[in-house]
Amino acid sequence: MEMASSRSSKKHQTRTQKMQRKKRMEELLKSAYSSYKNHLSDSPLYNNSNALSLFLESGRGDKLSSNLKEYIQKLLKINMEGPYGAEWPEEEKVKRREMSSPEALYIFVYKGPSTPSKAEAPIIGFVHYRFTIEEEIPVLYVYELQLEEAYQGMAVGKFLMQLVELIACKNCMGAVVLTVQKRNTSAINFYLNKLSYNISAISPSKVYQSLGVIGEDKSYEILCKTFDHEAKAVLEEE
Template sequence: MDSKRLERSKNKKLKRKEVLEKKKVIEEIIKSASTVKDHLASFLAFSRYDRNGLSVYLESGFGDQLSSSIKKYIQNLLKVNMEGPYGSDWPLEEKVKRREMVAAEARYIFVRESSNVVHDDSYLKEDGKMNYWTGDGDPLVGFMHYRFIVEEEIPVLYVYELQLESCARGKGLGKFLMQLIELIARKNQMGAVILTVQKANVLAMNFYTSRLRYVISAISPSKVDPLIGYEKSYEILCKTFNNEAEDKLENLAPK
């Protein structure tokens, strides 16, 4: 073997070793983040939300440890909030979401109404129904479902769901929860927060892009291939925390 071939072979082995080592590091980051028992414990200032006439507290949960009453609540709230944006795709999507919500890797933040809150008749929802919670304990008024995964060789926190009841919307809670999620992502060495939004859900799209400054990711169908993206009903949004994540997930042109 001549010197050039030997050098190329050596470089390939070094590159392969670097790739494997990087993959191992990322796997350890994901494993470490996923095994934390309670991500809220590091952010006690975010354990309660008392603003704009809303008084709630947060608690953590795991997908494979959900009670039957919580499963029922999640299913009901998802249907109420998402059947419209998904349209005719909802029956199939609902089946997917039911599988996703009980997966071992699913992590939750539940939003419960404080027990000292007293309601009058004005608390009735616009549709005439009371809270969707039918289990024991303080009523749930929303939840987040998130996971730690790898996208384009970047460890990321993926927000699968942010669902709030109508009584908890428009009061700053959604922004509060997303700020918390970003803190959790940073603390656990994630390179970005990623989420999927239905194009038909205009309010949600504006919320993430205008108020929270998320951008359409380079991995979103509309960026990968505009023709295919046009046919898709969703966009993938992201907020990155370092240069590598920005390069791979936002794919911004050089400044």
């Protein structure tokens, strides 16, 4: 009877711990979302040799203007139709739904000084990110990082990802996670070699490899950069 009672007590304790952890995660995400307007308050300055000035602005999916929605759709099509190939028509529908979600947070990038006139400052790109849970780890998930072709290769993408990582750390996220199409070799090189991201243990290629499954594959990889031991053990180590 004592052994049965002990096992029951341990099960109850485990359930309680899981519930407490889940509650902490939910509170963490809620706090991160509630402060999204302040995510750019301590953003680093963009420095490069191209004499390019940038102005950043926060946004949320359910508060986008029709002009911003149109811009996002257009830039996504230009940049992503090629890497997605035949999958693009269906993927475009998904991205349109994701775009206007209340959980979709944005950093819009304008070319211009710190206080531009919106009529004169052209938008040159954006980041779409969210706070979520992956394998019981709170993470900042980058849904999109898109720049106009003329501003690619000018370290703007690197600057934005460093800003995203700063936002993740300030909001106690364990990692930054993103999905990249395998056909998008320039993006894969950018994340793996220039920003020191890793193919995550939850990426399909790693999962199939760990299971010894041959012949199964997906068109994308999941990449991550972790900030603590727990996130590293779950999201990086096989």
